[in-house]
Amino acid sequence: MTDMRIAIAGSGGLAEIIAKNIHETVHTVLILSRYVCLPKATLVENSDAVQAQPRLASEGLQVAVVDYENDADLRYTLRGIDVVISTVSGVPQINLIDAAAHSGVQRFIPAEFEGSPTHRPNNDPLDRGKRAAIDRLRFWSHHDRHPMRFTIFTCGVFYERFGLGIGSSTGIESQRPYLMDVMGGTAEVVEFHASGEPIYISMTSVYDLARFITAALEQVELGQWRLEFRVRGDRRTVTEIIHWGAVCRGLESLSVSIIEPGDLRAHLEHATYYNDVQKVARVQELIATEQNRYDFTQPTLNQLVNITPTDFWTWLSSQYPPPPQ
Secondary structure (H helix, E strand, O other): OOOOOEEOOOHHHHHHHHHHHHHOOOOEEEEEEOOOOOOOOOOOHHHOOOOOOHHHHHHEEEEEEEEOOOOHHHHHHOOOOOEEEEEOOOHOOOOOHHHHHOOOOEEEEOOOOOOOOHHHHOOOOOOOOHHHHHHHHHHHOOOOOOEEEEEEEEOOEEEHHHHOOOOHHHHHHHHOOOOOEEOEEEEEEEEEOOOOOEEEEEEEEEHHHHHHHHHHHHOOOOHHOEEEEEEEEEOHHHHHHHHHHHOOOOOOOOOOEEOOHHHHHHHHHHHHHHHOOOHHHHHHHHHHHOOOOOOOOOOOOOOOOOOOOOHHHHHHHOOOOOOOO
């Protein structure tokens, strides 16, 4: 595989995990950060806007300080870059997409690491600027002067959202626990569709996602990349997931609040009326879960690369100490 120059936008946990995996290959990795890696005692102008990141430097990773509001700065930084992997969203990602296209980047991987965009409805309350980013990527993919291809890595729900710490170690610290609080022994779920069929969820560890992205760079020619690669660590029913959560805690069952699919809208309206923001977000995710937005039956990248992902039970049971005897 030809050596490529790869820029990773963002310096949080997810970006770092991906960067470390790619750093072990022949490819050159550049992390784009709003902050700079500096020795702790270094004094700089405007130091309130600059944060030292010695951890990244100690790993031998190159870091470029960027201003996502400065198009000229972004274009300059991205000169000679072949692939951009984004873990930033909103306006910064839109600006990054535009600069990447103008700089001759061949392929862009947007911050789209969950359910397939093809499963999302219009006016999606969980959008967080994702539709705008994809629309912008489609625009550039058909541009006459600056064509830039893009690939979405669909991986379902991150395992880490079921873990002890959704903290900075994974880079998804802004996301809420999903379906259950294992340590608290509680869960709020919708288990079955209105038809009575069980609801399935596709899932992947953050660390396996990074391995899959790296394997795609190593084992699949860039020109052969698809518009969407679907990767999966495991696929389980909601019932199985909450049962395994109870087993990890040494409980017969979690304290489960079950919402029937036909009642989801009423729960959303109730939470909205009382301005319960957290409840609104949880019910919106349950609606998305019931609509199969986090599930897919055929992963496409698994069969193209030599990666064996960790299954969900192995991962979950490793996160919690065995209950006392």
